[in-house]
Amino acid sequence: MKPSTSSMGEHRATLRRGIRRSSTRLVATAAFAASTLAACGDEPPTLLEPGDLSGAKGDARDAEGGIPGMPPCRTLRxxxxxxxxxxxxKHTGTEVRIDGGGYAFAVVFAASATQPSADEVVADIPTQIDECAKELQDxxxxxxxxxxxxxxxxxGYKGEEGSVATEYAYVATDDDRLLVVGTEHPADNRSSVSMSSLLDVALKHAPDVTAG
Structure with missing residues (x-):
């Protein structure tokens, strides 16, 4: 005896509903798995970690715009x-807040991002500082x-403008990339993070950080 047309239609409809429910469960499961993997995945390495610096506090954040801050003269700006x-x-940077107010930062540029080379940029910094000093002499x-x-x-150099002090240091890494570190803090207080320790930490992490 052949099944009736209505019975066959109901059977097909039941199958379609089952397929839809299975598809929905699969999509939901895949989405959950993806979000779980993302949550459990390692964060990309950064140039600065607050725990590496005495005087740093809070969480690190990206310095997306490159070198931040305002040196005291037009030449260095x-x-x-x-x-x-x-x-x-083509750069990657990190900022952290520091005790006493202000922040510290580190930015590394891709080797192809600096023309002339990183070594040449660093070699020219003393000339830039002299030009800045002439600009500010009066x-x-x-x-x-x-x-x-x-x-x-x-x-590097330290600049002061009114109540704000800025410090910057430039160095070429072993893989010919330009690394720039610095701080901005109240001028009447010494920075709670030294430039030498800031450079040491950023140079240690730089080989693991992709620029850009």
Whole structure:
């Protein structure tokens, strides 16, 4: 005896409902698995970890725009802005808050992002500092001076403008990338993070960090 047409239609409808329910469960299971993997996955390495720096606090955050802050003169501001623009996103940076107010940062540029080379950029920093000092020589509210106690190969400066102090250091990494670190803090307080320790930490993490 053949099943009736209505029975066959009901059977097909039941099958379709079952398939839809199975598909929905599969999609939901896949989505849950993906979200679980993402949650459990390792965070990408960063140049700075607050736990590595005495005087740092809170969580690290991305320095997405490149080198932050405002040096006290047009010469050094233009230097940092030109490096950021030339990189066109081929950089990776980290900022952390520091005790006493302000922040510390580190930014590494891809080797292809700096023209001239990282070594040439660093070699030209003393000239840039001298130009800045000339620019500020008649301005009692602003000043700049080189930082002397930095690791070999690094060149930096400290600037002050009113109540704000900024410090920057530039160094070429072993793989020919430009690494820039610095702090911004109240001028009447010494930074709670030293530039030498900041460089040491950033140089230690730099080989694991992809720029851009």
């Amino acid at each position: 233009s230097l940092n802005q030109d490096l950021n623009l030339q990189a066109a996103g 301005d009692a509210n602003r000043q700049v001076k080189p930082i002397s106690d930095l690791p070999d190969g690094a060149i």
